[in-house]
Amino acid sequence: MSNCIVAQSGGPSSVINATVAGIVKANQLNPIYDHVYGGLNGIEGILKERIVDLSDMSGRDNRILRQTPSSALGSCRYKMRRSKTGDFEKLFAILEKYDIATLFYIGGNDSMDTVAALTEYAEEHEIEGRRFIGCANAVDNDLMALDHCPGFPSAAKYIATTALQTWLDLNVYPASRKEVFILETMGRDAGWLAAAACLSEKVDILVMPEIPFDKPGFLAKVRKTVQEKSKCYVVVSEGAHYEDGRYIAAGEPMNDLFGHAVLGGAAKAIEQMIIESGAATRCKVQDLSTAQRCHATEISENDQTESHRIGLSAHMRSADPSFTGKMIGVRRRDTDAYNVEYIAVDVSTVANFVRHFPTEWILPDFNGITEEAYEYLRPLIQGNPHFIMKDGLPVYLEPYYLRGDDILVRKD
């Protein structure tokens, strides 16, 4: 038998390791490969032969890996440029050296581009016996051809929970204290994460990147909400921008006497425009920042299960020697109760596209999202997995890239 290798790339999520755990578990249940290797820091580490052996992972470690956020194998932003043939030659040589038949690559758009590039190279050079399989994972939920991306539901759950809790906190002071709360979420191109805050049912104003930002309309809405309700809860996507494409976060030129751009994120910029306009006199900002893609306390059980099963599915399908250049993801079945099937799509149809939040799901005048959008989002955040805890904190697997001794195939 030959071997396989799994690696992670791009931005991590709270459930990205569940796919690794799924591939390892599948090969223990049905040993298609002699070894399941892990490539450290994605393709960048594989090129340096930084490879660990995951084959004999214990059941307990597999459970713990599933609940550990952030890429346990490390990640990279390294792009396999099609013009840089040296990288490809090196990579295929390494695959040959370690007798690796299948590379599983877990991540989002850029990761799928790497899978596509490797598949193309093998085809062009008529290299046989190497499969390249993508496993979808992206908190931004912006991959095409899928119902949703693993990682997104858990981030959505964290965001909705935090919105509900901070809305309560905002409201504790008397009505005489008029105040605006601004929650900033990730999503440079697509507003899925910002929209997820609406699951709290507490959002007064939603600012999405899919709709050009109408500053006067926004400020009028803030003013009206504060007048009517005393408190105003705003959610803004980091990618919100003006009609001309300028990000809100980049500020407006000539906004201060010296023409400085406003520093900080979209929420800070919005705070400044609210205060300057007098729409309200008091603002609080909560930028969810890194926590939203790793605060695994709010892992959605559906999300964890699906991410794990994508690993199982990818492993099982890879038994077919012709199965290459595919991405495994989920499609929602057309049933009353929420149910998904695991699908394989050509990576070439996925890589380098962005799936936006549907504009027909966005209500006018910053009023949030439609009932259809709620129906899409609600099932995703269901279920709370049981966590293994110690001394009051969740137990996480020590990342492989920090365990020097575990680099079994080659130490460096």
Add this chain to the structure above:
Amino acid sequence: MSNCIVAQSGGPSSVINATVAGIVKANQLNPIYDHVYGGLNGIEGILKERIVDLSDMSGRDNRILRQTPSSALGSCRYKMRRSKTGDFEKLFAILEKYDIATLFYIGGNDSMDTVAALTEYAEEHEIEGRRFIGCANAVDNDLMALDHCPGFPSAAKYIATTALQTWLDLNVYPASRKEVFILETMGRDAGWLAAAACLSEKVDILVMPEIPFDKPGFLAKVRKTVQEKSKCYVVVSEGAHYEDGRYIAAGEPMNDLFGHAVLGGAAKAIEQMIIESGAATRCKVQDLSTAQRCHATEISENDQTESHRIGLSAHMRSADPSFTGKMIGVRRRDTDAYNVEYIAVDVSTVANFVRHFPTEWILPDFNGITEEAYEYLRPLIQGNPHFIMKDGLPVYLEPYYLRGDDILVRKD
């Protein structure tokens, strides 16, 4: 029988409602009072007779109230100034009107000052039959005479969990990407919350308000850590300041060409000084902001139980007509296993003092905290209560101050 009233004041916490639930439950178990009233928005709302009746709260609502973060009765920052006798006259008239024998006031330092002021006034004016009882609750953990303040353990658990998770996220990229992560916590005067991040065992540099900030020493430490480990995890308390008392967050005059103060929090200021000095070229900031005092997903079961029992204890002790001017809190027993007793201390010895993090528990050179500090902190964050959930989100009680219809005693 006469009645009692409970109210909340100051900054909320994730478990501040558990004390309200305790008082209500205690009076159902042992009806010392005809009615348990709730005063909305603390003393400010009581002065306006914004009062609800909590006596008949259902068992289910009591459970849900216990898991609901932020003051369900609303809060205020209103201070009973001893010079403003009109407020006192009005308040005692309201207590008489509603036949209220006992006022339970839940909060931190300022709330205890209100309890002290009311007790003094009653004594000076020889007013009989009115008891004023404080119930300790403060995320900052800065109340004197107690082992710890309810609210702090849950915030500490959220902070330690988030530190662990964001540390994992920081480390996913290859060692060639040198980066500093800066986590900012609350704590304007005391560093308890910042110190709690050390429970993650991932903090490289801890900046506490109890130790004057040594900027050159700090930058040298950042530089060294980044050189040795590639990644550097910094935790800073919002109250960190220089020898002369200037907050780091306030920035340094003449720091830019125009003499502007640096805006934003301590973490942003630290990011700027790291980048300017060249100690590192890449920083990420996570300001935990409001979420740290309301992210009730990380409620510590010990904390919730203790906050609830403070309510039970306060109610039971109030059967004694001479029991007034006291604050109920917890003291740790001198036993091997963690165990507390519920104590009553004179509010006058508590109000307007600040309990700092012991400087002998702070290691030199930003190296975190001593083993003694860990032994203090660890038991506090133990246990995960079962949460009542619906559609993937925790179920919280609709705040009383937003339910117009529930203002039973007087609607306005």
